[in-house]
Amino acid sequence: MKIDRLIGILSILLQKGTVTAPFLAEKFEVSRRTISRDIEALCKAGIPLVTAQGRGGGISIMDGCSIDRTLLTSADMQAILTGLKSLDSVSQTNRYRTLMDKIHLKNPEILEDNSHIIINLGSWYRHTLAPKVELIQKAIENHETIQFHYCSPSGESDRTMEPYLLVFQWSSWYVWGYCMAREDFRLFKLNRMQNLSRTGVSFLPRETPHFSMETNFSSNERIPVTARFSPKAKWRLMDDYGPDSFTEAPDGSFLFSFEFFDKENLFSWLLSFRGQAEMLTPVSLREEFSLLLHKMAEKHDI
Numbered sequence: 001m002k003i004d005r006l007i008g009i010l011s012i013l014l015q016k017g018t019v020t021a022p023f024l025a026e027k028f029e030v031s032r033r034t035i036s037r038d039i040e041a042l043c044k045a046g047i048p049l050v051t052a053q054g055r056g057g058g059i060s061i062m063d064g065c066s067i068d069r070t071l072l073t074s075a076d077m078q079a080i081l082t083g084l085k086s087l088d089s090v091s092q093t094n095r096y097r098t099l100m101d102k103i104h105l106k107n108p109e110i111l112e113d114n115s116h117i118i119i120n121l122g123s124w125y126r127h128t129l130a131p132k133v134e135l136i137q138k139a140i141e142n143h144e145t146i147q148f149h150y151c152s153p154s155g156e157s158d159r160t161m162e163p164y165l166l167v168f169q170w171s172s173w174y175v176w177g178y179c180m181a182r183e184d185f186r187l188f189k190l191n192r193m194q195n196l197s198r199t200g201v202s203f204l205p206r207e208t209p210h211f212s213m214e215t216n217f218s219s220n221e222r223i224p225v226t227a228r229f230s231p232k233a234k235w236r237l238m239d240d241y242g243p244d245s246f247t248e249a250p251d252g253s254f255l256f257s258f259e260f261f262d263k264e265n266l267f268s269w270l271l272s273f274r275g276q277a278e279m280l281t282p283v284s285l286r287e288e289f290s291l292l293l294h295k296m297a298e299k300h301d302i
Contacts, residue, residue: 005030009038010047018052018060129173132190136175139163139198143205145180148196150188153264157181159188162203169213176211185209222259223285225266229254230276240269267292 005028012019012027024035039059043049048062139146140163147160163177164185172189179186185208229237229246234254237246246256260266267289270277279286 006038006042009035010042013049013059013061018056018058020058024059129190132193132196133166133173135196135198136163136166136190140166143202145199145201145203146175146196147199148188149194151192151194153262160199161186161188162206164205164208165211167211167213178206187213222261223263223266223282224259225257225282225285226280227256227270228278228280229256229273233273233276236273 008028009024012024021032021035021039024038025032028035039049039051049059050062051057051059136146138144143162145160145162147158150157150159160180161175161177162180163175165176167174167176167187172191174187174189175193176187177185228249231252231254234246237243237254237256241256241258245258246254249255263285266285270279270289279289
């Protein structure tokens with residue numbers, strides 16, 4: 001990607017001082033003409049670069065420039081590397097680690113694998129998830145529509161969309177973009193997508209609204225829920241919603257309070273506690289959940 005290359009060129013200039021266009025072209029595996037365009041783009045962005053001809057010449061940052069040449073310290077580079085490695089954890093390539101290798105030249109110890117933080121964005125479904133992430137990323141870069149079969153609580157449908165963002169939140173991957181069927185921006189969960197493919201049809205990027213997960217779920221009415229949990233469930237409550245989501249009652253049980261967006265997810269979550277949970281409110285939902293439990297009991301009656 002061009003932005004990767006521009007960051008890489010700037011970092012090399014900050015660290016080495018002066019480099020030649022052929023050196024940069026070889027390092028980033030592009031033509032000298034591409035490097036010339038990149039240098040022009042950096043200049044237009046306000047980075048004062050100069051070129052000198054002849055022996056010992058090359059491209060450098062103008063003397064006296066106020067850019068801090070310690071812009072990327074060892075700690076900074078380690079933080080960047082940790083974040084980029086987390087993206088590699090969900091892909092089938094080492095593209096981000098390779099980018100870091102290209103960026104760093106002067107101090108090899110910066111890229112030693114000694115970070116004390118590991119972020120793994122992969123999942124149990126990596127063998128099916130990684131190809132989807134790569135395909136959608138290429139479609140976004142090339143402004144190309146994608147199509148897929150989608151399964152949701154409301155049913156199944158075939159969709160075509162203009163993808164704009166890959167999103168990782170709530171332990172899941174999503175793609176956000178303009179859905180042709182709904183003529184609006186929608187969020188789709190990658191694990192629910194089947195037969196995903198690029199259409200080969202290009203699109204002109206449209207003006208996009210500000211993205212937030214909360215906005216995308218705002219159309220769903222929030223469900224304020226209170227429930228009682230046994231002491232054995234404390235670790236799950238802390239894992240799933242944090243220590244601020246519950247208080248300890250005098251009898252040792254835990255009173256849980258939270259707002260949910262999806263009734264089906266709420267029911268599935270309560271069932272996973274195997275009798276250690278009791279929904280208290282809302283009463284109407286408690287009755288619906290009780291009916292569901294009775295139906296399940298009838299199905300499993302021996």
